[in-house]
Amino acid sequence: MTAQPFTELPADRVLKTVRTYRQGPVLTVELNVPEEGNAVGDAMLDDLLTVLDDQDPDVRVLVLAAAGEEFCLGGDRREFPRHLDDDPTGGGIRVSGTKALRVCEALTTHPAVTVARVQGRAVGAGVGLLLACDLRVGVDTATFRLPELALGVPPAWGGLLPRLISEVGVARVRELILTARVFDAQEALALSVLHKVVPAEELDAAVMAWARPVVRRPAPAVRVTKAMLNSLAAPTRLADVSLFDPELLSAVLTQQRAAR
Numbered sequence: 001m002t003a004q005p006f007t008e009l010p011a012d013r014v015l016k017t018v019r020t021y022r023q024g025p026v027l028t029v030e031l032n033v034p035e036e037g038n039a040v041g042d043a044m045l046d047d048l049l050t051v052l053d054d055q056d057p058d059v060r061v062l063v064l065a066a067a068g069e070e071f072c073l074g075g076d077r078r079e080f081p082r083h084l085d086d087d088p089t090g091g092g093i094r095v096s097g098t099k100a101l102r103v104c105e106a107l108t109t110h111p112a113v114t115v116a117r118v119q120g121r122a123v124g125a126g127v128g129l130l131l132a133c134d135l136r137v138g139v140d141t142a143t144f145r146l147p148e149l150a151l152g153v154p155p156a157w158g159g160l161l162p163r164l165i166s167e168v169g170v171a172r173v174r175e176l177i178l179t180a181r182v183f184d185a186q187e188a189l190a191l192s193v194l195h196k197v198v199p200a201e202e203l204d205a206a207v208m209a210w211a212r213p214v215v216r217r218p219a220p221a222v223r224v225t226k227a228m229l230n231s232l233a234a235p236t237r238l239a240d241v242s243l244f245d246p247e248l249l250s251a252v253l254t255q256q257r258a259a260r
Contacts, residue, residue: 017031017032017033017041017044018044018048019032020051022059025058025060025061025215026060026063026208026211026215027056027112029062029065030066030067031044031064031065031067031071033067034066034069034070036073036076037068038066038068038070038071038072038073039073039074039076040100040125041076041078041079042076042099045100045103048106052106052107055111055112060113060211060214060215060219061112061113061210061211063114064114064115064117064129064133066118068120071120071130072123072125072126073124074125074126074147075100075125075157077151079096080093093254100157103132104128104129104132104158104160104163105132105159108132108134113211113214113226114132114134114135115133115135115210115211116129117137117203117204118136118139118194119139119141119203120139120141120142121143121145122142122143123144123145123146124145124147125157125158125160127144127146127160127164127193128159128163130193131160132158135210136193136196137195137197137206137207137210138188139198139200140198140199142184142197144182144183144188144193145181145183146164146177146180147180149177167193168191168192168193185197
């Protein structure tokens, strides 16, 4: 079956940075600013919230994909100075950070099984987006980086840090965050950042190999099982301070500007 554009969205909301495709019970949500490396800005967060909040019970699998060569090169850093120009107290950064939290939480709690389809580079916020998905497959040439400290900001975006620690473990996360080094797909697999690594020509087949059995399962059982898995993972994030991410990011950036 050929995937068709998915247009069942509010008539007053035109998606500018994201495309959607529907193939039966499988919905693909594609980050679509390839000329900017699919960097996550406020417009993309708004588009993602529009799609993720519009939950169709017939959608059983949601694939988070990306157009172009890169999965996502992180947050759109051009927006930080604009937000500070508009509000030197950091109000705009806090609003953007809250949207990021909502997007990642929506991916995690979505009633459909969410699958990240990763190619090229996943950096910073891009890692945050893919970690919010239930299942994650990447091409064997994909690379990953958490560059926040190198950029002068804390890893405070979308609950990235507690998710990383929960999935990977604090010792390994400490090294990745403090060094801000690049790691490849095989290391991502070993760290559980990815569940599967495949050649580029097998990426879509790997996604569908997960989707096919999921759509055959009774929908209520899948929804309840996913909720159970999320609940059982929660104790590993008892000290989850991700609600403070927008405040932390705003505080650091406003202090840095004031110190100049």
